[in-house]
Amino acid sequence: MSLALYGFLMVATFMTLIMTKRMTPLVALIVVPTIFALIAGFSTGLGDMMIDGIKNLAPTGVMLLFAILFFSIMTDTGLFDPLVNRLLRVVHGDPMKILIGSVVLCALVSLDGDGSTTYIITIAALLPLYKRFNMNRLYLCCLLMVTSAIMNLTPWGGPTARAASALKLDPAAVFLPLIPGMIAGIAFLIGLAAWFGRKERLRLGHVPTNEPTAFTGMAVSQFPEARRPKLRWINATLTVLLLAGLVSGLLPLSVLMMLAFAIAMIVNYPQVAEQKERIAAHAGNVLAVVSLIFAAGIFTGILSGTGMVEAMSREVVGVIPPVLGPYMAPITALLSLPFTFFISNDAFYFGMLPILAEAGAHYGIEPMAIARASLMGQPVHMMSPLVPSTYLLVSLAGIDLADHQRFTFIPATLVCVVMTVVGMLVLAFPLVG
Numbered sequence: 001m002s003l004a005l006y007g008f009l010m011v012a013t014f015m016t017l018i019m020t021k022r023m024t025p026l027v028a029l030i031v032v033p034t035i036f037a038l039i040a041g042f043s044t045g046l047g048d049m050m051i052d053g054i055k056n057l058a059p060t061g062v063m064l065l066f067a068i069l070f071f072s073i074m075t076d077t078g079l080f081d082p083l084v085n086r087l088l089r090v091v092h093g094d095p096m097k098i099l100i101g102s103v104v105l106c107a108l109v110s111l112d113g114d115g116s117t118t119y120i121i122t123i124a125a126l127l128p129l130y131k132r133f134n135m136n137r138l139y140l141c142c143l144l145m146v147t148s149a150i151m152n153l154t155p156w157g158g159p160t161a162r163a164a165s166a167l168k169l170d171p172a173a174v175f176l177p178l179i180p181g182m183i184a185g186i187a188f189l190i191g192l193a194a195w196f197g198r199k200e201r202l203r204l205g206h207v208p209t210n211e212p213t214a215f216t217g218m219a220v221s222q223f224p225e226a227r228r229p230k231l232r233w234i235n236a237t238l239t240v241l242l243l244a245g246l247v248s249g250l251l252p253l254s255v256l257m258m259l260a261f262a263i264a265m266i267v268n269y270p271q272v273a274e275q276k277e278r279i280a281a282h283a284g285n286v287l288a289v290v291s292l293i294f295a296a297g298i299f300t301g302i303l304s305g306t307g308m309v310e311a312m313s314r315e316v317v318g319v320i321p322p323v324l325g326p327y328m329a330p331i332t333a334l335l336s337l338p339f340t341f342f343i344s345n346d347a348f349y350f351g352m353l354p355i356l357a358e359a360g361a362h363y364g365i366e367p368m369a370i371a372r373a374s375l376m377g378q379p380v381h382m383m384s385p386l387v388p389s390t391y392l393l394v395s396l397a398g399i400d401l402a403d404h405q406r407f408t409f410i411p412a413t414l415v416c417v418v419m420t421v422v423g424m425l426v427l428a429f430p431l432v433g
Contacts, residue, residue, distance in 0.1 A: 004312045007308030011352070017032065026292055042302075045305070053296075056168040066257035068282065174372055177427070238260060328356065341384045365430065
């Protein structure tokens with residue numbers, strides 16, 4: 001049996017097991033490639049392949065660990081509470097402002113990279129406004145979901161971390177050229193929110209009111225004992241310096257995150273018991289993400305070390321008409337829409353992306369460009385029934401999933417197109433290799 005066939009069978013088995021929920025992605029990433037490597041006769045040197053894969057992904061795992069902890073701690077301290085409350089006061093009474101504010105609020109809260117937390121906080125803050133003015137909650141779910149998908153492209157978000165891990169790339173290097181496309185996507189959503197708002201103004205009218213409400217005292221922090229309002233400016237300065245260091249490339253992102261986390265802990269929670277409590281509060285989220293990255297090291301290490309990925313790419317290149325080969329970056333962006341909807345992110349990024357990257361390399365397209373292009377379909381991916389947080393969103397908002405999918409499909413697709421076009425314009429990935 002050829003190496004390419006072993007590789008395709010391994011990817012298909014991995015994708016089938018996690019899509020049918022017969023195995024968790026964490027376990028499948030470890031077990032499936034190990035079994036196929038043994039069957040293919042690679043028992044000798046298997047351990048070295050695994051270790052090489054883990055070593056390549058270690059910086060990504062470290063970065064994610066401390067990034068999640070840092071932004072979770074900033075949320076705990078109440079750093080974002082004044083922004084949220086000010087926003088809710090500003091939008092009060094005007095449907096257009098409420099809809100635009102929904103995008104802005106979600107973009108702020110999404111910085112911690114956790115979709116479920118984002119939906120819980122934003123729905124708690126905004127749903128009373130939508131109910132009070134009898135606004136269409138399909139607008140709310142559409143704007144929150146697509147905004148969350150865009151903001152989830154940060155290096156500590158799931159898709160970028162997976163793409164970087166699958167191709168052994170630096171997440172920060174993958175992310176930075178995507179910023180113009182993300183800004184364009186958010187700007188498009190604000191324009192869409194304004195359009196929705198105009199329709200709601202015609203339907204409902206503008207209902208100005210200065211009455212105090214129960215929801216203008218919203219606190220993003222879910223742990224009252226962890227709030228540090230007196231240290232807000234220090235925390236804000238630390239966050240701005242961290243983001244500036246990320247953009248400037250002052251230090252490797254993993255090191256920046258470690259330093260920022262350590263400083264945040266010392267400043268906000270000087271007592272050892274308090275530090276342990278904050279880490280324990282977010283340990284579950286950290287473990288779920290970081291363990292997946294290190295397990296992916298086994299998968300990518302075996303896929304590369306055995307030569308399967310090269311053999312598979314040759315087969316893919318043979319199928320793609322030569323005239324389309326130089327367009328592998330936009331083709332990857334296009335493929336990411338349906339594939340990340342019908343299969344999970346784990347299956348697409350760890351299973352298909354290495355093959356697409358190798359195929360692109362035959363036409364002179366860098367793996368970095370393919371990784372960035374592969375992220376363009378995330379707004380559509382978030383509608384997938386395979387995404388658990390989507391069920392949370394619609395259940396909290398009290399709408400039907402099918403109604404949400406039908407309503408959101410076109411806006412989400414348009415955002416994907418906007419980000420892809422801007423991505424090519426700013427050369428995050430090329431139109432032609």
